[in-house]
Amino acid sequence: METSVQVRRAVTADVALLLPLCAEHAAFERLAPSSEGGVEELVRALGAASTLYAWIAMAGDTAVGYSSATLDFSTLDRATYLHMDCLFVRDGWRNHGVGRLLWNAVHAFAGERGCRNVQWQTPEWNADATRFYRRLGALETIKRRYVLPLRSTV
Template identity: 30%
Template structure:
């Protein structure tokens, strides 16, 4: 396939959001996406960039994304987090996921980070196998911990 990997541009945000929604539906969380096109524009292309995104483009359409943001490890120093690597269903198996991951790893190397972190849902066996094949360690003995907005409010009300 003749796709192109490039840094995302502000004009890609609607297509990026469509891929985010496609992933949410795949992960059985179709109603969970709250982010808007305006949020993506502000947070990725505004004065204070909160994320960096690569897109995979085919015939002018965004068919894959890899969205990252900086983190800091108290043990290692600067790292980046790969929030999502999304490949449109019609493009799976085309090599686009590998091309996007390659770009993220090159980006991390250029930044001089010590590690790249991400999560994968445990029942997505093809994704787990894909990452392991690429040499990533899937740490099955760690649990993801989150406080959502309601959880933060509850927490603060109980201190």
């Protein structure tokens, strides 16, 4: 890869760049595509009163990856932590340092916000992600994740 990759905070104007990345990420993780638009919700979440923080990796005018996170509070730790919801790099751009650049942005943000730690999950079968996160020095904890849909997805 000759093209330099830059990571920056995503803003509402980046939603058109993020949506295809989110769709590719869902397909990669073997998730059913969302039948709901959700565009307005994503714009609102990235807006001025942010509840979602996101970063986008750009190679020139091409979006090649993204990460996203929310601030949360752990009653067990009695501290704020950053929940990294997504870290995704497009096929063809993996193993070129893009994931590390996105991680560095997430990590720096967590430090700036005084978070005790960063938490996230990855599918059990994603051995590449597991190796990447272990190289970062992350500790693995085993828990089951549950999802209970509250809205119809039809």
